[in-house]
Every structure is written in structure tokens, then in C-alpha cells.
Amino acid sequence: MSLGSKIKKLRDREGIQQKDFAKKIGVSNVVLSRYESDERKPDYDTLQKIADYFEVTTDYLLGREEKKYPAWGDEAEFEDWVNDPTVDKFYKEFKESPEERKKALLAVWEILKTQNNNK
Numbered sequence: 001m002s003l004g005s006k007i008k009k010l011r012d013r014e015g016i017q018q019k020d021f022a023k024k025i026g027v028s029n030v031v032l033s034r035y036e037s038d039e040r041k042p043d044y045d046t047l048q049k050i051a052d053y054f055e056v057t058t059d060y061l062l063g064r065e066e067k068k069y070p071a072w073g074d075e076a077e078f079e080d081w082v083n084d085p086t087v088d089k090f091y092k093e094f095k096e097s098p099e100e101r102k103k104a105l106l107a108v109w110e111i112l113k114t115q116n117n118n119k
Helices: 003-014 018-025 029-036 044-054 058-062 075-082 085-095 099-117
Strands: none
Touching (some): 003 018, 003 029, 003 044, 018 029, 018 044, 075 085
């Protein structure tokens, strides 16, 4: 899979429009379109912004490695988890929550993890 098709696939999966994603990584919509059609390659800084936004490695984007998420052991398991509608709903709601609510939720999560370890 080419760099451009990977960028487009990740963008589509994230549900972000081309113009909005272009703005987030600091390029014009036309430039992003050329990346996605493999007519142009991003410079290093832009490639890093793309990787950071999608939380993948630059090596994955460049085709140097198959694993997108280096911290996750089994990519198939990760894909199942990411595509779970409950996880998707939680992620979107969490991402849009105020910082105070995020901190509170993370504190609750730490408590739950501790309780689980005591069983």
C-alpha cells in the first residue's frame, strides 16, 4: 500500500475531512490531495505530524514496517478493539470532554485497575 493510500485510509477511518486534516498538519487541501494521490511526498516534519495525528509510526507510513502501533502486541487484536463501536463512542466522547472530566475519568480508571489487581 502506498504512502498516499495509507494517509487516505487513516483519514477516512478517523472520519476527518481532507480540508480539516490539511489544516491540522499545516498544508493546503491541494497539497494533501497530492499526497493522497501519490503525486507528492510530504517532507519529514509533515510526515511526523501525520504519524503523530494518527498515532502510527513513520516507518509504517513509509512501508518499512507492517505494524502501525508499536506498543500493541497483536495488530489483529488491536484492530478488533479499535473497531468496537463501544470503544469508538467512548473515545470520541472522551476526546471532546473538558480536561477536568478527562482527569476525573483517568483517576477512576486507576482506582478500578487497583481493585482488579487485588482480586
